[in-house]
Amino acid sequence: MAGQAADSRSSTSKSSMSEFWHGARFGLPVCIAVSPFGLLFGTLAMENGLSVIEAISMSAFVFGGASQMVGIELFGQKVAPWMIALSIFAVNFRHVLYSAAIGRYLSGWPLARQAVAFFLLTDAQYALAESQIQSGRKLTFARYMGAAVTSYLTWVATTVIGAIFGKLIPDTSAIGVDFLLPIYFLGLVMDFRRRPLWLPIVAVSAVASILAYRFVGSPWHVLLGALAGVALAVILPPSRSGIGAAPAQAVESRA
Amino acid sequence: MSSTFWVILAGALATYLTRIGGHLVISRLERIPPRVEAGLNAVPAAVLTTLVAPAVLTAGPAEWLALIVAGLVALRGGLLSMFIAGAVVLLIARQFMA
Known part of the structure; x- marks a missing residue:
């Protein structure tokens, strides 16, 4: 019986591993598309007077590209601290819509998992989660985290690289990385066409x-x-x- | 700790509130009214469109070509194949149209 329990546990962990990797594969375009922005953020954070640690903690704690760009822009202009926090809030306010829409499908998860999932709820993560639900697949925690963790680690890692090596990065617009996110978001719009x-x-x-x-x-x-x-x-x-x-x-x- | 660090933490907290706030409001409702449900179902297409439309307007022929090809591939293929198709077309078109 103990053997059976161990068997079923290992098969559960194996399937949640495969769920995780499925999510990671699904989130791969996001990682490719956000990398240039992570590098750019790290570079600009240095130019606006943040330390490497401050740039990294902004990516790790806020985890929202557009709002971070706005934030460092304001740090550079020496505006009042509360104005910077308020601007970050304003830029991120759209997440209220994501949270309201996706919360219906996460409410069966344990609270701690929900709390983590909401922390990682970016534009792309929201869209990926909705398109999983749209295609009739079950949105498991492992699958959600597969996509979320890979893009989170990509975001933080590219921030570090940008902050340290930012000045060495050549102009990336020639190879088109600046327009990858609109293409990706168009694909997600098309996903909901039914x-x-x-x-x-x-x-x-x-x-x-x-x-x-x-x-x-x-x-x-x-x-x-x-x-x-x-x-x-x-x-x-x-x-x-x-x-x-x-x-x-x-x-x-x-x- | 520096004041910058405190602002970052405040910004992080504000962001987390936006990411959990919508759910906290909706989950107070015992039953979601049909019109609210219709609105929530419209969120993905509505939000994602706003991330594409202004970019289309400010882009040039190379970007438009990439979007058209990617959009056509999306009618048949999956997300990854349309993304790769769009990226390849963009890469090639930028060499000739920039």
Whole structure:
């Protein structure tokens, strides 16, 4: 019996290992795409007067690229400390939407695991988690962490490299690394194309984010554009969003 | 500890609040109203679009070509194959169109 228990434990740990690696493989494009930004952050942090330790702890504790860039920009300008913290909060405010949307699927996990998962909930991590759920696979903790831990370690490691060797890094735009994230995010947008109202939501968010980008400025276009798309789904009757009507009923009403 | 370090910690705490806050609010609700659920289901497409659209607008022909090819590959292939296709097209197009 003891042997059986050990067997089942080893098979569980083996399957959670494979889940972890599956998540890591799925998150590989994220690692490639964020690396230049990690290097850039490390380099710019030095130029704005942070120490290597401060740059690394910012990547390790905040773990949010855009907000860190804004943060070091303000450190360089010697603005009031509370203004810097508030700016980081403002840039990261979009995560409230991710947290509200993904929390439904994590609520079965033990609290400590949820607490860790929310800490690692970046743009890309959120999108990966949603697309796992979208494709009907179970979002296990191991799979979630496979993607999250690899991109976290990549982010911190590239920050270190940028901080120490930043001045030696050549111009990377010739090989196109600066545009890898938009391509990657387009792929994730396409992943959700079978969801109800996909096209109208994408159209409204695209127009709203472009207008906000022009007239309000970055990074507010993310929050304003997203809110416009979400508002559309809220305003339209729930039946249009595929909610409240079972598929069979929908077929009947159409017939 | 330096004041910079305290600002970093405050920024980290503020960020964590945004990452857990939405869930804390939603989990207070006993049942998620249909319109809220519809809104939450719209979040991924809505947010991800905002990360692409302004970049498309400010980009040039090389980037557009990469996005079109990647978008077409995405209709058939998976995320990784569309990403690689887009990156390769971008790399080649930048040599000729920059």
